[in-house]
Amino acid sequence: MFPKNAWYVACTPDEIDAGPLGRKICGESIAFYRGDEKRVAALEDFCPHRGAPLSLGRVCEGKLVCGYHGLSMGCDGKTVSMPGQRVRGFPAIRTFPVEERYGFVWVWPGDAALADKALIPHQEWFDNDAWAFGGGLFHIACDYRLMIDNLMDLTHETYVHSNSIGQKEIDEVPCKTQVDGNQVVTSRFMENIEAPPFWKMALRGNGLADDVAVDRWQICRFTPPASVMIEVGVAHAGHGGYNASAEHKVYSVVVDFMTPETDTSIHYFWGMARKFKPEDQALTDSIREGQGKIFSEDLQMLELQQRNLLDHPERALLMLNIDAGGVQSRKILDRMMAAEHALVATSGDAA
Ligand code: FES
Numbered sequence: 457m458f459p460k461n462a463w464y465v466a467c468t469p470d471e472i473d474a475g476p477l478g479r480k481i482c483g484e485s486i487a488f489y490r491g492d493e494k495r496v497a498a499l500e501d502f503c504p505h506r507g508a509p510l511s512l513g514r515v516c517e518g519k520l521v522c523g524y525h526g527l528s529m530g531c532d533g534k535t536v537s538m539p540g541q542r543v544r545g546f547p548a549i550r551t552f553p554v555e556e557r558y559g560f561v562w563v564w565p566g567d568a569a570l571a572d573k574a575l576i577p578h579q580e581w582f583d584n585d586a587w588a589f590g591g592g593l594f595h596i597a598c599d600y601r602l603m604i605d606n607l608m609d610l611t612h613e614t615y616v617h618s619n620s621i622g623q624k625e626i627d628e629v630p631c632k633t634q635v636d637g638n639q640v641v642t643s644r645f646m647e648n649i650e651a652p653p654f655w656k657m658a659l660r661g662n663g664l665a666d667d668v669a670v671d672r673w674q675i676c677r678f679t680p681p682a683s684v685m686i687e688v689g690v691a692h693a694g695h696g697g698y699n700a701s702a703e704h705k706v707y708s709v710v711v712d713f714m715t716p717e718t719d720t721s722i723h724y725f726w727g728m729a730r731k732f733k734p735e736d737q738a739l740t741d742s743i744r745e746g747q748g749k750i751f752s753e754d755l756q757m758l759e760l761q762q763r764n765l766l767d768h769p770e771r772a773l774l775m776l777n778i779d780a781g782g783v784q785s786r787k788i789l790d791r792m793m794a795a796e797h798a799l800v801a802t803s804g805d806a807a
């Protein structure tokens with residue numbers, strides 16, 4: 457259950473540089489590729505001839521050529537040609553609104569008439585000399601909302617990530633959840649604590665001592681349909697914490713897009729944008745490696761949680777105060793989905 461009239465991250469640009477990519481987004485099988493003038497294009501992954509996946513084909517002079525019998529498709533979903541055949545009567549296939557922006561390829565899997573590129577959320581860190589970004593992609597067999605729950609409730613760090621970013625103070629310091637329009641913000645500020653191993657590494661990477669007390673912050677922001685940005689960092693204690701000046705802290709944003717593939721699987725695009733030592737590629741690499749290990753620790757938990765939920769749909773789950781971020785985020789998604797269904801019902805009536 458996901459809204460379809462929304463922009464989702466579909467892939468990273470490098471994934472379509474060598475040829476077409478077949479990927480299911482919100483239940484829609486889509487072929488992504490670079491068409492005319494290398495512009496990104498997205499077609500239903502279904503050849504109108506015999507239904508072969510077009511993503512197994514190749515791109516030739518901006519056209520997507522089916523890998524089965526050579527039918528050639530234009531970016532507008534119309535058949536252009538096929539060796540030795542007349543193709544004028546072939547029905548057009550579906551195209552999807554798509555846009556390359558902020559280091560990702562975005563797709564709108566719902567009603568194309570409603571797709572407005574201005575709604576693609578701006579990413580401050582992209583193409584900005586003050587920032588560096590490193591990230592990756594995991595496929596996870598879970599409902600995207602389980603990942604939203606996970607990221608909006610970081611108390612799990614104490615248990616799932618005990619060797620890297622977890623520490624007992626996360627449990628001890630209460631978090632606060634606020635809803636601001638269509639955004640949910642859950643924040644936690646810890647003062648005068650020891651930095652956990654990941655943050656000690658980041659402090660060293662920024663030329664700061666790692667053996668002194670720090671103030672630590674986590675500010676998680678959910679924006680529908682499927683993004684959570686988390687401001688994270690530590691500052692040497694006594695310099696203002698989150699508001700400390702740059703020379704006393706390490707400050708980053710954890711970037712998370714969990715694009716539904718199906719009701720129970722996601723393409724999880726994760727990364728970290730950092731606002732210190734942006735020119736240091738070795739630091740980018742070690743942060744990406746550390747973060748990749750951390751997120752892989754969530755993977756098994758989420759997949760087996762999903763399996764439990766599927767095995768026991770009758771079980772009611774508990775809602776504690778730490779779950780507020782996920783609960784509020786789901787309310788926003790429920791509203792979006794209800795509005796979408798109402799729209800479909802109305803247009804059905806009109807027809
Ligand atoms: S199935 Fe694509 S050309 Fe035949």
Ligand SMILES: [Fe+2]
Pocket residue numbers: 606612613616617750751754
């Ligand atoms: Fe986690």
